[in-house]
Amino acid sequence: NAGVTQTPKFQVLKTGQSMTLQCAQDMNHEYMSWYRQDPGMGLRLIHYSVGAGITDQGEVPNGYNVSRSTTEDFPLRLLSAAPSQTSVYFCASYSAGAQEAYNEQFFGPGTRLTVL
């Protein structure tokens, strides 16, 4: 199992450019999430999905779009990058088992994005 994979690892964009951060998991997990990590602020939820075709907004969704066409993939799109989106982005997945609240979230290695 590769677990949760993310590409690219590093990216530099200019203001106004668009791009897609890729996330894939091979554990057949129903739930997937995107977080951003900023200094002094911990991790904040951007968007999440409870299954293919179902997505919802998290704490800081503005400027980001997501879709979930398959169980495995959950890409994050920046439509028009802004310097405020400079951050480290983490994708995570977990299984909706009988004790959903207790299930471990598995995190990818992260994408470090800089917007100039």
Place this chain on the structure above:
Amino acid sequence: GDSVTQMEGPVTLSEEAFLTINCTYTATGYPSLFWYVQYPGEGLQLLLKATKADDKGSNKGFEATYRKETTSFHLEKGSVQVSDSAVYFCALRITGFQKLVFGTGTRLLVSP
């Protein structure tokens, strides 16, 4: 709203010293509590968890006890190693909600 407060770092210790990282929480529901660890250049890994009051989570020599009366989940280790140098995040999740609420993280630096 739900929130997690951690002690600010960095915490600097010598090898074999005792470690405590404080974590307190505020939750509208009944949360599960987690400690995650992030090694340099890597994603977060679950270190330990506790699902109800008085539960003790433990892993790799680390322990934390779910204290409902003090709304705390402090992380402890009796003897730290250089390899424990990392950032530690306390987090909670309310049953039925997808969001993990994280603290700001505490960086631990262990010197030989």
